[in-house]
Amino acid sequence: MDLWQYVRGREETLLFLTYQHASLAFQTVLVGSIVALAVAVAVYRLPVVSSLTLTGSRVALTIPSLALLALLIVPFGLGVTPSFLMLAFFAAMPVIGNAVVGLRSVSPAVVEAARGIGLARWRILAFVELPIAWPVILSGIRVSTQMIVGVAAIVAYVLGPGLGSLIFNGLSRLGGTNSVEMALTGTILIVAVALVFDALLVLLGRLTISKGLR
C-alpha cells in the first residue's frame, strides 16, 4: 500500500473533491443552522412546544441517514438536491436543541431588566438573548459540523458530490489496484476537513463570544 503513489498525479482531482465536500458541508450546516435558529426563536418562549421540539430534534437524529436519503430520491431523483436536503436536515437538529436550551437559559432577571428599561421585544431577542445564548448555539453548530462532514460521505450513494465517492469506489473494488488507498485517502481528507472546520469555529467563538460570558 502506497498512499503517496496514489495521491501523486491525482492532486487536482483530490483537491476538487475536498473542496466540493467542504463546500457541501459548509452550505448545509449554514442553511440548517439558520432554519434551526428560526425554529428555536419561534418556540423557545412556549414551554410545552419547546420540550416537544427538543425531544423531536433528538429523535430525528436517530433516523438512519441512508433511509432518509432513499426517501428523498423518490421526489427529487439522484444528485445534489436530495443530498443537500438530507444533510441540512441533520445539520439543523443539534443546533435546534442547543438554541432552544440556550435561549431558555438566559436569566429571567436579565430579560425582565431589559423589558423594564424599555427595550422592545425584538431588540431583547437580537441584542440580549441571542448574544447570551450564542456560546451554547455555537457549540451546537460545532457538533453539527463534525457530524455533517462525516455523514456527507454517504451522499455518494445517490451520486452526490464530495469525497464519499472515493470511499465507495474504493470499497466496491476491494482487492483491485489502489482500492484501499482510494478509500483511505477519502477518509483522511474527510477527517482533515472536519478538523479545519472545527478550528475555524473555535476561532469564530473567540471573536464573537463576549468576554463577559466566558
Added chain:
Amino acid sequence: MTRDHTRAEPGATERRITGASIRLDGVAKRYRGQEKPAVERLDLDIEAGEIVAFVGPSGCGKTTTLKMINRLIEPTEGRILIGDRDVTDENPDRLRQSIGYVIQSGGLFPHWTVAKNVGAIPRVLGWDRARITERTEHLLDLVGLDPDTYANRLPKDMSGGQQQRVGVARALAADPPVLLMDEPFGAVDPITRVRLQDSLLGIQQELGKTIVVVTHDFEEATKLGDRVLILSEGGHIEQYAPPAEILANPASPFVAEFIGSGATLAQLTLTRVRDVEHEPVVTASVGEDAHAVLERARARGHDRIVAVDARGRPRAWPTLAEVATKPQISDYIDGRLPVVGEASTLNDALDTMLAASQGGVLVTDGRGRVRGSLRIDTVMAVIRSYTAEVRAEDDEPSYVSHTEGSADDGRRSS
C-alpha cells in the same frame, strides 16, 4: 438636634425637583383562574420628588403594584397617570424608556461592558456617541463609580454592590422623571446595603426624582421613604404615611404587628446622621508630609486624621501614632473603614460603629466626600434622651414613686 424626619433642612426647599407625580386610579390586577385578585382596586397618589417605599409581607401585591406603574404587568382595570399624562394605553416600550427600572442584583447584561449597559437606552433613543459617553461618565460618577476604572469593566468582574450601582446608573440614563426599584438591595451584604441606601438618598437629594421602592424590610422602608405604603394581602392599603407617623400612630393592628420593634429602636431609624452633631476631622491627602499633618492635627487637639483621595473620599482613619510611623501619608486603603452617609440612620451608624475599632464612624456626603465624624457617645446620648422621654410618657411607677408591697411578681415572667 432636630428629630424631624422630613428633609426640611436648609437647601431642601430650593431643591430642584425633576420627578413627576404618579397616580394610580382604581388599579386592579386579576389573574385568570385565580379567585382572589392580586391587587384589588388601589388608589394611590405619589408626589413628585418623593421617595415612596412599598412594604408588606410576601404576597401582599407590592411588586405587582410597582410593575403596574411601568406596565410590566398590565392592570386589569384602572388608570395610571404619570405627571398629567395618562399612560394606561401608551406604547409600553416607549413608556418604560421614560421610567427608570432597577431590580435585585442590578440585572445587568452580562455580555456588555458597564458603559454599554448604561448606554443601552440612549442608544435606542438615537443619541450620538459623544453625548452617550458624556452621560455615562456623569452617571457613573453620580453613583460613586470612577468612570476611568469601571466604564470598560464587565459585570462579572464587579462586586454585587457595584453591579447594583451600575443598575441605578443604567436606569437613570435617559433622565427619567420616575425611578422604580424592585427590592434593589435585597441581595447584598448588610454593610454594602447601608452604603447603597445612602448613595440612593444622596442621588435623590441631588436629582429630585420620584422614586418608588419595593422592600420587605420595614426598617429599609422607613430609612428610604418620605412616605411608606404598608400593604396587606390583595394590595389592600393598611397605611400610607410618613414613617414617623406610622411609628407614632399605627393605623391598624396589622400595621402595629408588622412594624413590631420598640419605639426607641424605631427612633434610631428615624433620626438621620445629619440630624445630630458631627465632630470636625483633620483631612490629609495621600503623599502629604506626615510631620505637617501631625502638627495640624495636634494644633486642633485631634487624635486621628482622615486620609482622603483626590475627590475627598476617605481612605483610612489612622491615629496620630500610626501616622507618625511613615514619612508621608500612606496610600493605604482601609477595607473596613467605618463610613456612613449623612442620610444614614443612627441605627446604621451604630451598627457600623460596633463592627469597627475606631469607636466612631466617618460621615460622608452624597458623593462620598468626608464631612466629619460621629462618635459612639453622641449616639448613646441620643438613645438616652429617647429613653428618658419614653419613661416620662409612661405611667408606670418608677423606683422612687413605687408604693411598698404593690409589686406584681407575675409580670416579670410575661
